[in-house]
Amino acid sequence: MSDEEPEDARPRLAVWKFASCDGCQLTLLDCEDDLLALSGKVEVAFFHEAVTAPDEGTYDVSLVDGSITTPEDAERVQHVRAVSRRLVTLGACATAGGIQALRNYADVAEFRAAVYARDEYIDTLATSTPISAHVPVDFELRGCPIDRGQLLEVITAYLAGRTPDTPAHSVCFECKRRGTPCIVVARGIPCLGPVTHAGCGALCPAYGRGCYGCFGPSYSTKFPAFIPLLRRDGMTTLDIVRVLRTFNTAAPEFDAASRQEELG
Amino acid sequence: MTVGTPASTVLDKDGLDALIALLAGDGRTVIGPTVRDQAIVLAEITSGAELPYGWGVELEAGHYRLRSRTDGAAFAHSAGPQSWKTYLHPQRERQWTADLTADGDMEVREETSQPPAYAFIGVRPCDLRAIAIQDRVLGGGPHADTRYAARRRQAFVVAVECTEPGATCFCVSMGTGPAVGPGYDLALTEVVDGGGHRFLARAGSAEGEEVLSRLPHVPADEETAGTARRLVEEAAGRMGRTMPEVDLRALMQETLDADRWNDVTARCLTCGNCTMACPTCFCTSVEDVTDLTGEHAERWRRWESCFDVDFTHLSAGPVRASPLSRYRQWLTHKVGTWHDQFDSTGCVGCGRCIVWCPVGIDITEEAHALNAERAAARGAGEVSR
Structure with a gap:
């Protein structure tokens, strides 16, 4: 019998953080009952939130949390891509630039001078951009935060060698499947459901609150037809710009619609 | 008794x-x-x-x-x-x-x-x-x-x-x-x-x-x-809406290139609500679920909609990529080709698709408009007899 440890055949998983609140990567730890099964099937080799001795090298799957906001991160994401067979972005920051992409509409130098006493120590980019703006991405998970079930779906799909199943239709599908009477039609509540990507299970409308688009745009949005609906239900131009400029503000469809709205 | x-x-x-x-x-x-x-x-x-x-x-x-x-x-x-x-x-x-x-x-x-x-x-x-x-x-x-x-x-x-x-x-x-x-x-x-x-x-x-x-x-x-x-x-005698009193199946067949499809498509959100609310829409998709062990799999069937881009996704992409093609598919199937497939119309006149469409697209208004456009094209006065 050899003294050497048997080689670990489990796929190696890494979790990377860029500009984010960490909520999406912590979703992995929130998997609770599935976490033990998961750690039996994949080697969590690199994860600052959970692994005390990060294992350098290459990885079968990299989960990337956060957007690119500094020159250093713009370089680091190139390294992540180079050492990863599959790269999956986690949530609104990594997939669309996050709430911090509000800087894209303003003068960052001005912010920096207002916030920091000695702003010469701050090295930041003028924009917050999604991972896909820098390197090729294999799969993008939506949401702020991501849905735990969808994260497990992506990992199990890769383990089984199949395509992940994360429908790109509107949140309306999920309200109807859940049996929630439409809050736009029955209550006149402004709701981004018709233009928002499914995946949350239509959580907010089930509690009488309008969807605020935290999963970003669906694969088929029609803003010219949709915006008048928000206005009918009481939103002003400022309200509309604001509701489109949250976690997915830099998603191309939301960005174009909010800019169009500002132009009037 | x-x-x-x-x-x-x-x-x-x-x-x-x-x-x-x-x-x-x-x-x-x-x-x-x-x-x-x-x-x-x-x-x-x-x-x-x-x-x-x-x-x-x-x-x-x-x-x-x-x-x-x-x-x-x-x-x-x-x-x-x-x-x-x-x-x-x-x-x-x-x-x-x-x-x-x-x-x-x-x-x-x-x-x-x-x-x-x-x-x-x-x-x-x-x-x-x-x-x-x-x-x-x-x-x-x-x-x-x-x-x-x-x-x-x-x-x-x-x-x-x-x-x-x-x-x-x-x-x-x-x-x-x-x-x-x-x-x-x-x-x-x-x-x-x-x-x-x-x-x-x-x-x-x-x-x-x-x-x-x-x-x-x-x-x-x-x-x-x-x-x-x-x-x-x-x-x-108190119906809020009517369908044009014509052969709707023929109307659909004869208006596939009507301008009205552009008009309705400009208003349609392609959100899929009409199909989900419709009492006869039956389309489904299947999802295969595997667990982390890789030793257990399940196949589930779920409601799907012709308004979903992925509904017609084939190797080269969606067959009905444009919103126009999807809305037209829904309406022409519902009151037209449903007859060919199932020997009846697929519409029962319940009005759910009208009520639960967030932007209020009205299947009866669209049918009347298609009928009027066909009549105008024919140069005849046969709008709604």
């Missing part, structure tokens, strides 16, 4: 309570209309007190509001946000499970769980027809859905004739109401006047007759029967 005859009888509110208790007592899951989330939804009920007594609805394109009624009627409301397909053709259902065996084979087991025996209270005539249409689509032919058929076989249907059509209703145009057609076990007509709050009841099946005989009832008096008939006749 002698017990056991199919002639009509009258139940009062206590009789309706007794009906619900009896059906539940027979082991059925009783589903009926009830007020929840500021709408009249379909949900499991355990007593008549949960019915929407005193609630009506105000309907328009893209608009639904609950309204209280002074007459206290339980069924004087039009079709709600859901339909009976929620129960007969559930939005997500397991088809089979598979496990890896010790010798490396896959053992596949069909889903064998017993579907509940339902009793449906308050099936409107338009919805009764919708069930008949889904029976044809899902329950028959070479690919019959055995689980649908099992749920359907066991279901006890209490229809209620329509005396209060909504502004978005057009069952008269589609020939589905407001009087009840075949397919019920019991049919009720609600009458509220100086003679009291009562329900004219008749059986449409042996089982219905048997259930009716076990309820406290009195023979139908002339006045109640006459009033019930009159209320339904009057309802026929």
